[in-house]
Amino acid sequence: xxxxxxxxxxxxxxxxxxxxxxxxxxxxxxxxxxxxxxxxxxxxxxxxxxxxxxxxxxxxxxxxxxxxxxxxxxxxxxxxxxxxxxxxxxxxxxxxxxxxxxxxxxxxxxxxxxxxxxxxxxxxxxxxxxxxxxxxxxxxxxxxxxxxxxxxxxxxxxxxxxxxxxxxxxxxxxxxxxxxxxxxxxxxxxxxxxxxxxxxxxxxxxxxxxxxxxxxxxxxxxxxxxxxxxxxxxxxxxxxxxxxxxxxxxxxxxxxxxxxxxxxxxxxxxxxxx
Amino acid sequence: xxxxxxxxxxxxxxxxxxxxxxxxxxxxxxxxxxxxxxxxxxxxxxxxxxxxxxxxxxxxxxxxxxxxxxxxxxxxxxxxxxxxxxxxxxxxxxxxxxxxxxxxxxxxxxxxxxxxxxxxxxxxxxxxxxxxxxxxxxxxxxxxxxxxxxxxxxxxxxxxxxxxxxxxxxxxxxxxxxxxxxxxxxxxxxxxxxxxxxxxxxxxxxxxxxxxxxxxxxxxxxxxxxxxxxxxxxxxxxxxxxxxxxxxxxxxxxxxxxxxxxxx
Numbered sequence: 152x153x154x155x156x157x158x159x160x161x162x163x164x165x166x167x168x169x170x171x172x173x174x175x176x177x178x179x180x181x182x183x184x185x186x187x188x189x190x191x192x193x194x195x196x197x198x199x200x201x202x203x204x205x206x207x208x209x210x211x212x213x214x215x216x217x218x219x220x221x222x223x224x225x226x227x228x229x230x231x232x233x234x235x236x237x238x239x240x241x242x243x244x245x246x247x248x249x250x251x252x253x254x255x256x257x258x259x260x261x262x263x264x265x266x267x268x269x270x271x272x273x274x275x276x277x278x279x280x281x282x283x284x285x286x287x288x289x290x291x292x293x294x295x296x297x298x299x300x301x302x303x304x305x306x307x308x309x310x311x312x313x314x315x316x317x318x319x320x321x322x323x324x325x326x327x328x329x330x331x332x333x334x335x336x337x338x339x340x341x342x343x344x345x346x347x348x349x350x351x352x353x354x355x356x357x358x359x360x361x362x363x364x365x366x367x368x369x370x371x372x373x374x375x376x377x378x379x380x381x382x383x384x385x386x387x388x389x390x391x392x393x394x395x396x397x398x399x400x401x402x403x404x405x406x407x408x409x410x411x412x413x414x415x416x417x418x419x420x421x422x423x424x425x
Numbered sequence: 426x427x428x429x430x431x432x433x434x435x436x437x438x439x440x441x442x443x444x445x446x447x448x449x450x451x452x453x454x455x456x457x458x459x460x461x462x463x464x465x466x467x468x469x470x471x472x473x474x475x476x477x478x479x480x481x482x483x484x485x486x487x488x489x490x491x492x493x494x495x496x497x498x499x500x501x502x503x504x505x506x507x508x509x510x511x512x513x514x515x516x517x518x519x520x521x522x523x524x525x526x527x528x529x530x531x532x533x534x535x536x537x538x539x540x541x542x543x544x545x546x547x548x549x550x551x552x553x554x555x556x557x558x559x560x561x562x563x564x565x566x567x568x569x570x571x572x573x574x575x576x577x578x579x580x581x582x583x584x585x586x587x588x589x590x591x592x593x594x595x596x597x598x599x600x601x602x603x604x605x606x607x608x609x610x611x612x613x614x615x616x617x618x619x620x621x622x623x624x625x626x627x628x629x630x631x632x633x634x635x636x637x638x639x640x641x642x643x644x645x646x647x648x649x650x651x652x653x654x655x656x657x658x659x660x661x662x663x664x665x666x667x668x669x670x671x672x673x674x675x676x677x678x679x680x681x682x683x684x685x686x687x688x689x
Binding site: 238239240242256257259260268272 | 587588589591592593594595596597598599602607610611613
């Protein structure tokens with residue numbers, strides 16, 4: 152059982168030190184991620200879910216923030232290994248996609264160059280091999296006409312396409328872990344469903360573990376098997392999605408579930424006749 | 426519509442610069458008189474077919490002197506902007522991207538240099554290095570670094586916290602790679618504008634330094650030096666001041682129009 156755990160976070164505390172009074176934003180965060188598992192991380196804004204994710208991705212500044220605890224990946228503690236070692240893991244084994252796909256793409260670079268970037272950093276493939284890989288991944292994220300999209304700039308694409316590009320960039324190195332920080336928040340509902348479907352497909356095909364961060368519980372319930380609920384920096388509840396939905400222990404979780412919008416519009420008699 | 430006007434500005438500016446480039450090139454190719462050759466019989470010769478721009482107080486050909494002078498002004502401006510841009514980008518990128526102590530130290534030094542008018546600063550360097558063409562390039566170049574550094578720093582500061590930089594870091598890109606490959610291309614629009622304006626300022630600064638007699642040394646011609654020499658004969662030979670002045674105006678106007686077209 153222990154073998155297929157690929158990421159283990161123990162007692163992670165994150166403290167901001169850029170003001171005079173230190174401020175703790177995450178307390179005692181624990182997480183065990185199994186290979187190929189999708190874990191949901193839910194909570195309101197400011198509950199510390201993004202911070203925990205950024206810490207796992209190794210993106211938090213080492214200067215302003217004090218982190219206690221351990222993040223074990225592949226036997227190494229990501230909080231203490233050297234910058235170079237961390238860099239070789241970032242993008243290669245752990246990837247991340249963000250909420251806003253427009254600002255996540257470099258506005259002055261063509262799509263091809265951006266998707267290709269991880270290959271340039273982590274591999275010695277030649278030009279043709281890189282092109283093949285980019286084309287393959289763009290097809291895999293269900294982009295229509297990838298040869299054309301490659302030559303375009305981010306502002307020429309729609310939000311959904313941009314998010315697909317982001318996913319392609321994150322997935323091109325076939326990482327073990329993908330952290331998705333509210334990847335669908337900036338998109339409209341139909342596109343949301345497509346992106347979620349795409350993430351699920353990639354998860355099944357490549358056995359990539361996904362940490363899915365969202366404040367949308369209904370989305371989490373369709374995608375994840377296990378969920379962690381965060382509030383004010385603490386994990387208040389965790390367990391299988393089904394158990395938490397059917398029998399929430401915490402008051403806060405109940406409130407979150409109650410906040411899922413339900414469509415019960417009275418359509419009136421005129422429409423129900425048919 | 427507005428875009429069209431900007432484009433016209435660019436085309437106009439570029440044409441003027443092309444014209445000046447051809448003019449300078451013609452001075453190298455056409456078999457004109459040596460710009461430094463003195464001929465007493467031609468003293469203050471009026472513009473004619475043989476001497477299109479006339480001759481100066483030593484009977485030197487003004488046409489070939491303006492051509493030669495434009496070239497040296499152009500090259501000095503180029504060198505100045507080159508030094509300013511290279512060091513400005515390096516300092517601006519480092520301070521803007523890393524912030525912290527490096528930022529504080531370098532930007533305070535920058536402020537100190539910035540506090541002096543660039544001509545005064547250049548005068549200071551000239552008095553240390555001695556007058557001459559290369560010294561002018563170095564002096565003006567150093568005086569131009571702070572303004573470039575400030576512009577580039579602002580752009581890097583703006584870009585370093587953008588999500589795409591975060592993504593690049595996440596891909597495992599090193600700091601140098603992020604700075605050069607990811608952020609620098611995003612600063613180009615602003616940088617290009619700054620380069621063109623800097624070019625303008627450099628042309629004027631070189632002319633003023635030569636006008637004061639600390640730039641290009643006689644007998645070599647320079648637009649500023651010619652203007653200062655022509656002062657004494659303004660009424661006797663107005664063409665002496667007119668043509669170098671015209672060349673200077675065209676250079677500044679051309680770059681000015683081009684930089685205008687880059688503004689939002």
